[in-house]
């Protein structure tokens with residue numbers, strides 16, 4: 719079964735279906751955000767003051783948003799307009815690709831600790847790695863209880879971005895090695911497309927979660 723995987727992935731329908739999958743996924747993501755927003759506004763929480771981001775953390779986040787936006791516009795935009803990426807769109811995509819490949823490990827190093835916690839953080843001790851990075855009550859700056867940077871949605875999206883971002887990068891890097899035939903390269907391109915879509919959706923949801931935190935709704 720698995721020996722046929724590259725052929726199945728390379729098969730016309732996997733790539734031909736991508737524009738439809740892209741449209742449906744983006745509509746579904748928007749709908750999800752609207753429903754979650756309505757639900758959040760209907761059940762407001764009082765999270766308390768939030769922790770502030772440092773300049774470096776903000777720059778890394780803005781850098782990640784910038785290069786994923788560039789990569790998404792050049793690839794999805796070119797596909798929508800011309801049916802495939804090429805010419806200047808591909809040139810700009812490759813500039814964004816270089817930036818993304820550099821930024822991805824920097825994001826991991828800068829933000830991993832703040833997204834690490836997966837417990838409810840009620841048991842806070844000096845040894846607890848979650849300390850200061852969660853939304854539970856009880857963390858303090860001075861005497862002020864604060865909420866952490868991220869809630870569960872942002873944490874889930876962060877690790878998804880790292881995993882899918884790695885796949886996006888590796889699929890194109892290993893395509894440059896003289897290891898694959900036409901079917902193999904088509905399969906890698908299809909995996910690249912879908913992994914890229916996952917990165918874009920996860921980043922949109924992450925940004926939404928950050929905005930919710932900033933405006934004090936979570």
Ligand code: HEM
Nearest residue numbers: 786789790793802803815818886887890891911914915917
């Ligand atoms: C979130 C990030 C990214 C997204 C959303 C994305 C998306 C895409 C999509 C949808 C295509 C297919 C376009 C088509 O079918 O004509 C594509 C092509 C391509 N991407 Fe990306 N990409 C991303 C990151 C990267 C990175 C990091 C690299 C390099 C390391 C890269 C290199 C390429 C190349 C070389 C092509 C052209 C492949 C070909 O036509 O044979 N991309 N990308």
